Amino acid sequence: MSTPVLDVQGLAYAYPDGHQALFGVDLHVHRGERVALLGPNGAGKTTLVLHLNGILSAGSGGHGAGTVAVSGLPVEKANLSEIRRRVGVVFQDPDDQLFMGTVRADVAFGPANLGLRGEELDRRVMGALDQVGMAEYVDRPPHHLSFGQRRRVAVATVLAMEPEILVLDEPSSNLDPASRRELADILRSLDVTVLMVTHDLPYALELCPRAVVLSGGSVVADGSTYDVLTDDVLMKEHRLELPFGFDPTALPRR
Ligand SMILES: Nc1ncnc2c1ncn2[C@@H]1O[C@H](COP(=O)(O)OP(=O)(O)OP(=O)(O)O)[C@@H](O)[C@H]1O
Ligand SMILES: [Mg+2]
Numbered sequence: 223m224s225t226p227v228l229d230v231q232g233l234a235y236a237y238p239d240g241h242q243a244l245f246g247v248d249l250h251v252h253r254g255e256r257v258a259l260l261g262p263n264g265a266g267k268t269t270l271v272l273h274l275n276g277i278l279s280a281g282s283g284g285h286g287a288g289t290v291a292v293s294g295l296p297v298e299k300a301n302l303s304e305i306r307r308r309v310g311v312v313f314q315d316p317d318d319q320l321f322m323g324t325v326r327a328d329v330a331f332g333p334a335n336l337g338l339r340g341e342e343l344d345r346r347v348m349g350a351l352d353q354v355g356m357a358e359y360v361d362r363p364p365h366h367l368s369f370g371q372r373r374r375v376a377v378a379t380v381l382a383m384e385p386e387i388l389v390l391d392e393p394s395s396n397l398d399p400a401s402r403r404e405l406a407d408i409l410r411s412l413d414v415t416v417l418m419v420t421h422d423l424p425y426a427l428e429l430c431p432r433a434v435v436l437s438g439g440s441v442v443a444d445g446s447t448y449d450v451l452t453d454d455v456l457m458k459e460h461r462l463e464l465p466f467g468f469d470p471t472a473l474p475r476r
Contacts, residue, residue, distance in 0.1 A: 225294045226250040227387050227415045228274065232288035235269055235278065243269040245439040246288065251387070256409070256416040258426035258447055261436035262461035267419045268314055270436065271391050274417075275309040276302045293386060307336065310385030314392050314419075316372035320364040325356065325375050328364055332383045350382035351375075353408050355401070369396045377405065387415040394422045423451055424468055435460055 228251040236242040243266040251257050261267050272278040273290055276297045280286030290297040292308045313319050322328040329347045338346060351357040354374040364372055373396060380388060388409075394402045402422075406429055409416055420426050426433055426447055433447040437460040443450050450456065451470045457463070464470070 224252065227253050227255075227293055228417065229291040229294075230270070230273075230288070231290075233270070233273060233286070233290060234288055235273065235280070235286040236284050237269075238283040243439050244273075244286075247436070247439070247441055249434060249441065249444075251415060251417060253415055254413070255432060256418070256430045258430035258433040259417055259419045259436060260421075260423070260426060260433055260450070260462060265436045265460075266439040267436055268391055269439075271311060271389055271417075271419060273297070274387075274389055275306050275311050277311075307383060308386040310380035310383050310388050312373075312377050312380050312388070312390040312393060314395075316364075316369070316376035319376040319379055320372060323363055324360070325351070325362055325364055325367075325378075326360045328375060329360075329378050329382050332379060336383070346382045346384075350378040353381055354378045355404060370398060370401055373397060374401065374405075377408075381408075381412075385414065387417065388412070389417045389419075391419045392421065393418060394420060394425050423462065423464055427451055427470055427473075435462070437461075 228249065230247055230249040233244055233247040235244040247270060259267055269278065278284065292305055295301050295304060297305050320328045322331060326347055329350055330343055333343055333346045348357060351360055354377050356371065356374050356378060359367060359371065364375055367375065393405055397405060409429055418430060430447050433450040434441055435443040435450060442460060443456055448470055451464065
């Protein structure tokens with residue numbers, strides 16, 4: 223078997239205040255997979271995501287154990303700039319991602335750090351903004367945009383880096399139905415490995431053949447998204463609920 227794009231082994235983490243959020247998580251994601259990371263509020267999903275590009279680590283103030291590697295490269299201080307080129311994280315809150323004066327400057331920030339300049343940089347920026355339908359906002363200040371528009375720009379900042387793996391924390395929240403659909407189309411069209419945290423279970427089923435359920439800081443299920451969503455006992459036990467009227471068994475099987 224090839225080296226997984228994402229290889230998480232025995233990952234445990236307690237925040238500096240002593241609250242333990244992860245208890246020995248194992249997760250392997252291979253090239254081209256799209257995996258949904260499901261689980262109730264407080265399960266540890268965001269904590270896990272923040273370990274994937276080294277924002278959180280045992281060394282960042284908390285206590286931890288285990289390892290994370292991206293295409294064989296360990297996530298550790300010495301490798302962080304390469305890790306952040308490989309792993310594109312779209313944060314749960316777009317305001318954690320956008321900090322420049324214009325949309326252009328925000329989307330250009332990462333690729334400029336990689337050394338892109340001039341027309342090449344411009345092409346990257348406009349290409350990423352086109353993908354999320356935000357090209358006409360390129361000269362606007364991000365803080366004047368709506369939440370959903372900021373989310374789309376946050377996705378563009380990561381697409382502009384052309385990462386090996388795209389990690390999205392709640393990408394469809396606060397998006398209107400058309401934008402939600404367009405984001406799904408983008409994610410499907412990209413030739414990239416995706417790990418997507420979501421409470422939007424129909425979205426998970428539509429986009430991700432595989433789902434991992436995190437609950438209480440541990441992986442409690444890892445299988446086909448269809449099997450997970452139709453396992454009533456598992457779903458109830460981990461506070462997962464399908465939206466009213468949504469019945470995966472009534473959909474055409476893919
Ligand atoms: N900075 C922090 N300090 C201490 N504890 C924290 C901190 N951030 C999160 N936690 C705790 O860690 C646990 C996991 O939180 P996390 O944000 O990873 O959950 P989540 O699965 O992303 O939830 P949600 O679905 O609400 O986004 C929770 O119990 C939370 O209270
Ligand atoms: Mg979260």
